[in-house]
Structure formats: structure tokens, C-alpha cells
Amino acid sequence: VNDDAAFLFADVLYENLLQAQPMWRSLKNAREAVSAAKYPPEAWGAYQFYGNPVFKLVSVAAVPASAAEPSSGGRIPVHVLLKIDREKPHSDQFVVKFKEGRSAPSRSALRSSVQNAFSALFESQRGAGDPELDSIHIATLTRSSETSKLLEKLRDDPNVEYVHRVAVRYPLRRAAAPAPARFPGQWGLDRIRLGQAQKLAHFPSAAQMERIVVAVVDSGVDESHPDLKSTIGGYRNFTSESTADVQQHGTHVSGIAGAVKSGSSGVWGVSHCKVLALKALAEQYEGRAYYHALRHAADHADIVNLSLGGEQDDTESLLIRRALRLDRIVVAAMGNEYEDDPKSVSYPANIEGVIAVGASDAHDRRGPFSNVGKHISLVAPGVDILSCIPGGRHARWDGTSMATPCVSGAIALLLAVRKLTPAEVKEHLKRSVDRVPGHSSFSPEFGYGRLNVVKLLTWS
Numbered sequence: 408v409n410d411d412a413a414f415l416f417a418d419v420l421y422e423n424l425l426q427a428q429p430m431w432r433s434l435k436n437a438r439e440a441v442s443a444a445k446y447p448p449e450a451w452g453a454y455q456f457y458g459n460p461v462f463k464l465v466s467v468a469a470v471p472a473s474a475a476e477p478s479s480g481g482r483i484p485v486h487v488l489l490k491i492d493r494e495k496p497h498s499d500q501f502v503v504k505f506k507e508g509r510s511a512p513s514r515s516a517l518r519s520s521v522q523n524a525f526s527a528l529f530e531s532q533r534g535a536g537d538p539e540l541d542s543i544h545i546a547t548l549t550r551s552s553e554t555s556k557l558l559e560k561l562r563d564d565p566n567v568e569y570v571h572r573v574a575v576r577y578p579l580r581r582a583a584a585p586a587p588a589r590f591p592g593q594w595g596l597d598r599i600r601l602g603q604a605q606k607l608a609h610f611p612s613a614a615q616m617e618r619i620v621v622a623v624v625d626s627g628v629d630e631s632h633p634d635l636k637s638t639i640g641g642y643r644n645f646t647s648e649s650t651a652d653v654q655q656h657g658t659h660v661s662g663i664a665g666a667v668k669s670g671s672s673g674v675w676g677v678s679h680c681k682v683l684a685l686k687a688l689a690e691q692y693e694g695r696a697y698y699h700a701l702r703h704a705a706d707h708a709d710i711v712n713l714s715l716g717g718e719q720d721d722t723e724s725l726l727i728r729r730a731l732r733l734d735r736i737v738v739a740a741m742g743n744e745y746e747d748d749p750k751s752v753s754y755p756a757n758i759e760g761v762i763a764v765g766a767s768d769a770h771d772r773r774g775p776f777s778n779v780g781k782h783i784s785l786v787a788p789g790v791d792i793l794s795c796i797p798g799g800r801h802a803r804w805d806g807t808s809m810a811t812p813c814v815s816g817a818i819a820l821l822l823a824v825r826k827l828t829p830a831e832v833k834e835h836l837k838r839s840v841d842r843v844p845g846h847s848s849f850s851p852e853f854g855y856g857r858l859n860v861v862k863l864l865t866w867s
């Protein structure tokens with residue numbers, strides 16, 4: 408590497424061999440000043456994940472660069488190679504749900520055991536006639552031994568319905584080095600037959616689409632992006648951080664669902680739905696923010712897009728079941744861990760009633776990273792997907808995160824012309840997909856097949 412940013416990368420790297428997270432944060436400071444082209448691919452992959460809490464540094468090696476590369480400041484150019492592995496995310500928060508009618512006395516009795524914040528999760532909305540949610544409390548602890556003892560005590564408490572550590576949620580996109588496009592243009596829109604669908608007599612009008620709201624629970628959005636200005640129907644930040652989409656993920660996801668091309672270099676989304684952007688994924692994960700965003704999405708949207716994942720979380724499951732009871736369509740990413748662990752299962756995709764989406768490429772092959780399992784519903788384009796990123800720019804990303812809003816956008820088209828329950832939407836998707844080569848029925852790799860918008864809007 409032979410520029411200032413690269414030397415910064417190498418210097419910080421060697422100072423933080425045992426503590427990788429500070430390295431990601433140092434790289435963050437250079438993100439606007441240095442373009443991706445100045446980083447070697449290995450460094451760029453790490454740079455893209457500087458804020459991701461679920462990766463750890465395993466090994467480092469300095470490899471001589473090509474002799475043709477010029478030196479800088481008398482230094483010999485080298486490439487710094489990283490091996491990064493996934494680790495289980497950790498949270499210092501836990502949630503306890505008391506049995507109905509028992510939260511007040513139990514909360515008072517437990518105050519002496521919890522020295523840190525211990526409060527109703529939805530305290531600002533207590534008394535609003537939702538006792539199931541009013542009985543959920545959240546606490547933050549500082550010592551693991553303290554946490555273990557308290558969790559054990561709570562599990563034995565007859566007033567407690569459940570207790571669990573907050574499971575961290577993280578965006579499900581893949582870090583990729585800048586490279587020429589592997590597939591042409593917005594190939595995914597062609598693959599799902601969107602162009603042909605737009606010629607259908609009953610394809611929804613702009614006025615019909617204005618009524619359909621897709622909640623994107625994610626890292627935020629760039630409301631000023633030219634392709635998203637007419638799409639964003641609302642933006643709320645539930646985190647303690649700024650409204651800026653630092654991780655860029657929410658902006659990319661929103662574009663796939665509903666971007667409206669603003670110029671020759673712009674992009675189209677699958678539908679012209681209204682996107683309700685809810686920032687719930689901060690650089691430092693906040694369980695309270697995510698839970699509040701889920702509740703808000705269920706109360707104000709028709710479709711809830713969850714391009715995120717992690718371990719099982721009972722409170723997330725409760726909130727998603729509530730959304731389904733309200734006839735909200737919940738669409739979630741299958742996860743990107745297959746290459747590390749073929750048996751990996753990600754939540755909330757594995758919650759009953761959720762539409763779980765895997766990723767496919769332009770040849771109807773499963774994205775090599777895309778998780779598999781009996782809970783998968785279908786696959787959609789999720790490899791080399793062009794969409795919006797902050798600053799009026801565009802980028803191509805991989806991930807089940809990218810496949811998920813493709814399905815959410817298609818469901819928005821369906822709901823604009825037909826009123827359906829979550830179960831009925833799942834049945835429409837099941838019956839209208841294209842079978843992929845070598846799979847004539849359901850499979851854990853592809854579900855029932857790959858999304859086809861023409862069939863989705865014409866099946867009955």
C-alpha cells in the first residue's frame with residue numbers, strides 16, 4: 408500500500424492486533440476523505456465493516472506488493488492481508504417480561520439486585536392499553552458475573568414469563584472490494600420480470616402505491632438522495648446517535664424497495680411505495696432502539712422490511728407476532744453466514760409467519776453466502792445489486808439484505824391491488840415463483856423458487 412490512508416491503516420492495524428474494534432473506528436475518520444480506490448481490496452473489506460460488532464481479527468500478514476508499484480516516502484510498498492472471522496455478538500443488556508399483572512411488585516423487589524438502569528421498555532406508552540408490552544422491562548449491567556447471577560434469579564421467579572440477554576442485530580450485507588460489475592445494470596429488475604409486469608392492465612398506479620408503506624428498520628437513510636426524495640414518507644431515529652446513515656446500509660435497502668430514478672445515472676426500485684425509514688441499527692447496538700422501531704413499524708406500516716439478523720431474541724419474536732396479528736407483512740433476510748457455517752440460522756427470518764428471503768444471482772444460482780434452511784420462503788436477486796448510498800451516490804452490494812427489499816417492494820405492488828393477510832401473501836409468493844434449475848419443488852437452498860412479479864400479480 409502506498410498512500411497516506413493505507414499507511415494509516417497499517418499503523419493502526421499493528422497497534423491493535425488484540426483489539427480490532429478501535430481499528431475500525433480509526434478507519435472511520437478517513438472514510439469521507441479517502442476513496443475506496445485508494446485501499447487494497449483486503450483493507451477495503453475491513454474498512455467497510457469498521458462498525459460491525461460481529462467480526463474479530465484472527466491473523467495479519469504483510470505481503471510484498473508488485474515490484475512495479477512505486478514506493479512512497481522511501482517505504483517498500485506492501486499489502487496488509489487480514490483474516491477476519493465471525494464471533495457471537497455480545498450485549499450488556501437483558502430483557503425480562505413479567506407475567507401479566509405482576510410487573511409492578513416484581514420490579515420493586517428486584518431494584519435492589521440491579522444497580523444499573525432497570526425500566527419499562529415501553530415506559531413512555533404505559534397505560535395505553537397494551538398490558539403485554541407494558542410488562543416488558545430492560546436493564547443494563549456492567550459485570551458478566553452480576554448478569555449471570557441475576558438471570559438465574561429471574562428465571563426462578565414465578566412472576567417472570569421470560570428473561571433473556573438482548574441479541575445484537577446487524578445488517579446482512581457482504582463486504583466487497585470495489586470491482587467492475589459482475590452483472591449488467593439493474594439485472595435484478597429484469598430477472599424478476601418487473602418490466603413485463605409494468606405492462607399488465609392492473610399494474611398499480613402511482614396513486615395506489617402512495618397508500619402502501621414499507622417500514623425499513625435499518626441503519627437510517629439519506630433523505631436527500633435524489634433517487635429517494637419522493638420515496639421517503641417519514642424518517643424516525645430511535646437510536647442515541649445522529650440521523651446520518653453512517654453504515655450506508657439503510658439507504659441501499661430503501662433504494663431497492665422504492666427508488667425513483669432521478670437522472671441518467673440514477674436507479675429504479677422495485678415499486679414506488681412510500682418508505683418509512685426507522686433508524687434502529689447504531690454503530691453501538693441499542694436493544695431498546697430496535698424494539699421501539701419494531702413496534703412503530705407494526706403500528707404505521709403495511710410491510711416491515713428487516714434486512715438484518717442475529718441470534719434468537721424472545722422480545723423480537725413477541726413484537727413480530729404482534730405485527731402479524733395486526734396483519735403486517737414481515738419480510739426478513741435469511742443471513743449471510745453459509746460460507747462460515749452451513750448450518751447457521753439467523754433471526755428474525757426463522758420466526759414463524761415471517762417471509763424469509765435468500766439471495767440468488769443472475770443465473771439463478773444461490774449466492775454462496777446465503778443461508779439455507781427449511782424456513783426459507785423464496786430467493787430474490789441479492790448479488791451485485793446496484794442501489795443508493797448516501798451522498799447522492801450508488802454502489803453494488805451483495806447480501807440477503809439486498810434480496811429482502813426486492814421481495815418487500817414486490818409485495819407492496821401486490822397489496823396496492825389486493826387486500827391480503829400475511830398468510831395469503833405467503834401463499835401468493837409460494838404459488839407464483841419461478842422454479843430454479845435443478846429444483847422442481849421446495850428446497851432449503853431456494854425455498855419455493857425465485858421471485859417473479861408478473862406471476863405474483865396475476866396468480867389467483
